[in-house]
Amino acid sequence: MDGWLVMAFDSTQQALRAEMLLEYAEVDIDLCPTPKEITAGCALSIRFPGHALGAVREIIVSETVEIRGIYSPSAMGYDNIKL
Numbered sequence: 001m002d003g004w005l006v007m008a009f010d011s012t013q014q015a016l017r018a019e020m021l022l023e024y025a026e027v028d029i030d031l032c033p034t035p036k037e038i039t040a041g042c043a044l045s046i047r048f049p050g051h052a053l054g055a056v057r058e059i060i061v062s063e064t065v066e067i068r069g070i071y072s073p074s075a076m077g078y079d080n081i082k083l
Contacts, residue, residue, distance in 0.1 A: 003050050006078065007060075008034050008068040010041035018046055018065045025059055027052050037077035040068040057083055 009015040015031075022029050027048055034045040048056055053070070060067060060083070071078035 003073065004047045005050050005053060005056075005081065006032075006035060006038065006071045006073075007046045007048065007056070008038045008040040008042070008071065009044065010066065010068050012042050012044055014066045015042050015044040015046065017063075018060070018067070021059050021063055021065065022046065022048070022056065025055060027055055027059075035071075035078060038068070038071055042068075053081075 007018065009018070019029065019031055030047040032045055032047050034040050034043055038045070056070070059065070070081045070083065072081055
């Protein structure tokens with residue numbers, strides 16, 4: 001998958017925890033404001049390259065990080081990617 005994906009959270013604590021875990025795993029990420037098209041309880045999201053989705057999914061599942069979802073930009077806003 002090409003381009004950037006956005007991972008949204010319901011709590012800042014989970015966003016910061018995910019940031020730490022992904023940086024430790026050397027996944028290329030950016031902390032960014034949650035896009036207004038995505039309804040989430042946290043104003044912080046993490047952007048990462050689409051090719052890293054497998055590694056991100058593995059870390060999220062193995063470390064039981066609570067996320068709102070992972071989204072792909074689309075013409076109408078953002079589409080939720082099923083994990």
